Amino acid sequence: MIKKFRFFLDPIEGQERWLNNIAKQGYKLESVSQRGCLYTFSKEKDNHYIYTVELVSNRSNEYIDNYIKELNDFGIKCFIKGSNLGQYSFGKFKLRPFIKESKSRVATSKNINRELLILEKSKEKDEDKFEIYTDVEDINQYYSNMVSLFSYFTLIPSLFLLLVLYDLLWKGNYNTLELKIILAIVLFIFTVFWGYKSLYYKKKVQK
Secondary structure, three states: OEEEEOOOOOOOHHHHHHHHHHHHOOEEEEEEOOOOOEEEEEEOOOOOEEEEEEEOOOOOHHHHHHHHHHHHHOOOEEEEEOOOOOOEEEOOEEEOOOOOOHHHOEEOOOOOOOOEEEEEEEOOOOOOOOOOOOOHHHHHHHHHHHHHHHHHHHHHHHHHHHHHHHHHHHOOOOOOHHHHHHHHHHHHHHHHHHHHHHHHHHHHOOO
């Protein structure tokens, strides 16, 4: 068994690529912490696995449970994971403003940290991609949810970046200047990266 700690700016495709790279080295995912970023892998000699990460934060808790049962029937193993990004917590509640469906914008103790599903199945010969959605309408709806997610991710650091720049350039407050410059650079990177991902998924929506 090996344990790895990993944080992702891109919790969907970034996490998916990383898991598949680990799998190519002959490892199988055994567990993942829902709240953190700790992954446990076991060494596999004969079996090879392929992974995909699906966003399910717009789904109800009941739907996710039934969906996992259906996938298990098809031999697909599911690991429930929180996105750990873009959430505001108030006690046992978390706000998820990026969700289009109003009933899913507030997560309770039942579905907190259930925003993502890591799906695992045995890899077929020459298989290099694990696709869940094949219907055009389902694909478009899924990518639309991704656009909303990353647009929201982009909004938060951009607002903080504006506050830092306002404090420096408008108010002329140069206290802890080096720290503010570093913070501005980090926020700028987050804003550009998540803004790019939002546009990336927007282009994937088929018209």
